[in-house]
Amino acid sequence: MRKFFITDIHGDTKGLELLLSKAEVDWKQDQLVVGGDMINRGKDSAGVVKHIKQLTEKHPGQVHALIGNHEEMMGNYIKHGDKLWLSHGGHDTLRSFARTCPGQDEQQALMEWAYSLPLYFEDEEYVYTHAGLYPEEPLEQQSREILWMTEYEFYRQPHEPLLSLTGGRPVIHGHTPVERIYFDGVRMNCDMGSNTYQVLEERSLGMVNLTEMIYHVYRQADQRLETRRIGRI
Numbered sequence: 073m074r075k076f077f078i079t080d081i082h083g084d085t086k087g088l089e090l091l092l093s094k095a096e097v098d099w100k101q102d103q104l105v106v107g108g109d110m111i112n113r114g115k116d117s118a119g120v121v122k123h124i125k126q127l128t129e130k131h132p133g134q135v136h137a138l139i140g141n142h143e144e145m146m147g148n149y150i151k152h153g154d155k156l157w158l159s160h161g162g163h164d165t166l167r168s169f170a171r172t173c174p175g176q177d178e179q180q181a182l183m184e185w186a187y188s189l190p191l192y193f194e195d196e197e198y199v200y201t202h203a204g205l206y207p208e209e210p211l212e213q214q215s216r217e218i219l220w221m222t223e224y225e226f227y228r229q230p231h232e233p234l235l236s237l238t239g240g241r242p243v244i245h246g247h248t249p250v251e252r253i254y255f256d257g258v259r260m261n262c263d264m265g266s267n268t269y270q271v272l273e274e275r276s277l278g279m280v281n282l283t284e285m286i287y288h289v290y291r292q293a294d295q296r297l298e299t300r301r302i303g304r305i
């Protein structure tokens with residue numbers, strides 16, 4: 073059994089599909105965790121959500137999807153009319169859902185699934201979440217503010233309280249684009265800036281193989297796939 077993590081897909085169905093086949097995920101035994109921010113910015117938000125939802129239904133217990141701050145914004149718009157989402161690509165995402173889902177009900181159900189996902193997932197080795205964790209709050213009582221935690225805020229926390237919160241397990245996350253994936257023994261940021269990174273050439277989607285400590289990178293500018301070793305710091 074191998075463990076995979078992908079996060080911040082941001083509407084790139086093609087990248088997602090290429091990485092899934094490149095990683096040769098064995099759906100009989102491997103585990104895949106999706107770290108949130110499936111939607112906004114890219115062209116096919118609804119396609120990504122639909123694909124991930126299908127994977128969780130086909131392989132329950134093996135595929136686990138988490139909420140990101142972009143799904144949170146969508147939920148706040150749908151439930152409370154909070155317009156923040158619209159300035160983060162919500163208009164295009166609404167159109168994408170309308171295109172992808174034949175009926176209003178299906179559209180509603182797909183969106184609701186995405187914004188009702190849990191804040192974290194844990195296994196015996198790792199804790200997975202979108203952006204970060206507050207060491208002073210128990211895992212099951214984390215504030216929803218963790219979805220917005222900046223890399224600066226998360227990485228300035230000392231190691232010990234964080235590891236005592238997780239029972240010694242490192243935290244696997246996304247949220248802030250990075251060009252390379254590094255592991256400091258406590259945290260690993262796997263967001264490679266899909267449809268987000270300021271520098272066009274650096275916009276990528278990463279599929280992390282935590283078992284072999286490697287990651288596959290799909291570079292959006294030239295549509296190339298690369299495999300790299302996770303850096304240790």
Ligand SMILES: [Mn+2]
Pocket residue numbers: 080109140247248263
């Ligand atoms: Mn993101």
